[in-house]
Amino acid sequence: MTENLRLPWADLPPATAREEETAEATRRAPGRRGRRPLSAWPQPAxxxxxxxxxxxxxxxxxxxxxxxxxxxxxxxIPWPFDAERVEEDMFALAIGANSPARGRAGLSIDGCRILARQFRAAAEARHARLGLRAxxxxxxxxxxxxxxxxxxxxxxxxxxxxxxxxxxxxxxxxxxxxxxxxxxxxxxxxxxxxxxxxxxxxxxxxxxxxxxxxxxxxxxxxxxxxxxxxxxx
Known part of the structure; x- marks a missing residue:
């Protein structure tokens, strides 16, 4: 089922406030002023x-x-990995996102297939990396x-x-x-x-x-x- 599709990159928890502040300080250009501090941004509900x-x-x-x-x-957790199922689920998800009933139009059917193949390749690469863990x-x-x-x-x-x-x-x-x-x-x-x-x-x-x-x-x-x-x- 497409609602159970797991993204290859959705594994890391959010950064802590200290990590976010460090990243913000790294991105900030020298001498630039007036940027709102991280604490001033609205917090998620x-x-x-x-x-x-x-x-x-x-x-x-x-x-x-x-x-x-x-x-x-x-x-x-050593779950079995089915690359074909991953590609099929991603294709179904991409087609559903482009459904006229949702008022969206974007990728063609061929485009959705290409996206699904790219997603499968990313999932296979991730699975291979995990398999190399000590x-x-x-x-x-x-x-x-x-x-x-x-x-x-x-x-x-x-x-x-x-x-x-x-x-x-x-x-x-x-x-x-x-x-x-x-x-x-x-x-x-x-x-x-x-x-x-x-x-x-x-x-x-x-x-x-x-x-x-x-x-x-x-x-x-x-x-x-x-x-x-x-x-x-």
Whole structure:
């Protein structure tokens, strides 16, 4: 279905306010005055679908060693990739956008086919790049911690049953984005000897990863997990 079409570039969460300010300062020409500051622009009426999280994990070194080794992975859900379906969906989407009923006219049928082929090429290139990710590129891979069953993977990312499984078992319908270890962050308390802490940061869209955290707590009873939502500002 075209409404379930996923854009190859729609993977990154929005920049934080600090990142936006840095980018704005870089773009601004030297000596130019009078530009409205970023804070003066109207704010979106709807809240951002993205959430930024910190996950604090601490406990004895032996338990932490096991967790760090088992949690790392490529950071992807290995959905099957169908390039022909991608092209067909994009063609249908382009034709629908040019529908006279919508009062729009633009690309011809041949133009829509060309656009669909270009979109397919971009999707194939993206899929190939993702396939080159290192096996342990992501320090907190949800698929490693709570694997998606093969029968669910074969349904595809947009299938209602697949999305329902992810909501029930991950609290999300997509893998987290920009997962990274945040060095230098502390547990906020004095830990016993031979204990240590780690803090992970990641973005999610439209959901709360509480089910995954519960599974971690069950699987690693010697460790403590503290999930906190952080401001995007």
């Amino acid at each position: 709807e809240p951002s679908p993205w959430q930024w999280w910190h996950l604090l994990v601490y406990g004895p070194d032996t338990g932490m060693d096991a967790f760090v080794a088992e949690a790392a992975g490529p950071g992807l 096996e342990k590129a992501c320090p907190l891979d949800f698929h490693q911690l709570v694997p998606v069953p093969e029968r669910i993977l074969q349904l595809g990312a947009t299938h209602p049953d697949a999305r329902a499984w992810l909501r029930d078992n991950w609290g999300l319908t997509e893998a987290p984005r920009q997962v990274r270890h945040l060095p230098g962050r502390k547990a906020g308390r004095r830990l016993p000897r031979d204990h240590r802490a780690m803090v992970y940061g990641f973005f999610t869209r439209m959901g709360t990863p509480a089910p995954v955290i519960r599974r971690m707590e069950e699987h690693y009873p010697t460790l403590t997990f503290r999930l906190s939502e952080r401001s995007l500002a």
